[in-house]
Amino acid sequence: MNKTTFEITKMDCPSEENLIRMKLEGLSNINHLDFDIPNRKLFVFHSESSEAIDSALKELNLGSQRLSSEVTEVVHFEEQSNQKKLLWAVLAINFGFFVIEMITGLFSKSMGLVADSLDMLADSFVYGISLFAVGGTIIRKKRIAKIAGYFQITLALIGFTEVLRRFFGAEQLPNFSTMITVSIFALIANGICLYILQKSKSKEEAHMKASMIFTSNDVIINLGVIIAGLLVNWLHSSKPDLIIGTIVFVLVVQGAFRILKLSK
Numbered sequence: 001m002n003k004t005t006f007e008i009t010k011m012d013c014p015s016e017e018n019l020i021r022m023k024l025e026g027l028s029n030i031n032h033l034d035f036d037i038p039n040r041k042l043f044v045f046h047s048e049s050s051e052a053i054d055s056a057l058k059e060l061n062l063g064s065q066r067l068s069s070e071v072t073e074v075v076h077f078e079e080q081s082n083q084k085k086l087l088w089a090v091l092a093i094n095f096g097f098f099v100i101e102m103i104t105g106l107f108s109k110s111m112g113l114v115a116d117s118l119d120m121l122a123d124s125f126v127y128g129i130s131l132f133a134v135g136g137t138i139i140r141k142k143r144i145a146k147i148a149g150y151f152q153i154t155l156a157l158i159g160f161t162e163v164l165r166r167f168f169g170a171e172q173l174p175n176f177s178t179m180i181t182v183s184i185f186a187l188i189a190n191g192i193c194l195y196i197l198q199k200s201k202s203k204e205e206a207h208m209k210a211s212m213i214f215t216s217n218d219v220i221i222n223l224g225v226i227i228a229g230l231l232v233n234w235l236h237s238s239k240p241d242l243i244i245g246t247i248v249f250v251l252v253v254q255g256a257f258r259i260l261k262l263s264k
Contacts, residue, residue: 001031003072004050006042009063011035016062018126019258022145023056041067045074060261090193091127094120097189104182108175109238111163111245112225113182118155119221119248120186122255123193125152149260156252163242163249174241179229187222221248 011017017035020042024030027046030053034043042064044053050069057064098120105113125148166172224244231240 001072001074002046002048002050002069003074004044004046004053004069005067006044006054006057007063007065007067008040008042008057009065011037011040011042011062019060019261020057020062023060023261024053027052027056029053045072060258062258086196087127089196091124093189093193093196094124094127097186098124101182101186104178108178109172110174110179110225110229110241111159111166112174112228112241112248113179114162115159115245115248115252116183116186116221116225118152118159118252119218119255121155122152122252122259123218125149125259145259149256152256152259153253156249156256159245159249159252163245166238167242173236173238174229174232176229176233179232179241180226183222183225183229187219187226190218190222221251224248 008016008020011020017037020035021033024033024044029048030044030046032045034045035041036043042057044050046053050066054064054066098117101113101117101120105111105115105117128144128148224247228240228244232238
């Protein structure tokens, strides 16, 4: 068996890990995948050549680069029987906050919260694709990925349209206190999700030792909405909210294209 090490520069949270797992599952020569998220490393245990693996990773546009390949005598890998249960918990948290942020965003007139809710929905899609299609065919997973990707893009485009309408229309000042309060709870929820996913890893894996991955896009987005809320109150303007909303919508569209990569 061969062990090939890849560096994945844009792999900074479990969402990217799930995308990679789904992308590579169709390759019959792969025996095991070992992720080191903090160091952005992927260790692939496989037979035959690694060229197909390298090609599949590059299609995801996550900045993959093959570092080394060596022969290994490892043939037994620890199975994680509780992984499905933990993924269900993470899916529930992400989807729950999608609903919370969407409702509070609409009522508080905050595009930042609405955009962040779509980011939560994007993560829900990734975990949902993995769970709902478990045991199913690769074609089924690809079909689900395509539907999820296009649905996400549609929602983001509707969001962009609303941002433009508000930017050039009458000033609609969002409720800054709601923006800050909900984003703080969303920040806590993302931390809980990360902790839950780390529990599914064996003690020998490097990312089990990491207490938190503060570079996660979700955490950055939550902090961005909090800062935007403070600026809305300070400047008495909706522009900071519209700016952070636009930035997050761009990230949502990028995530949607990553999901669509899985349908090819």
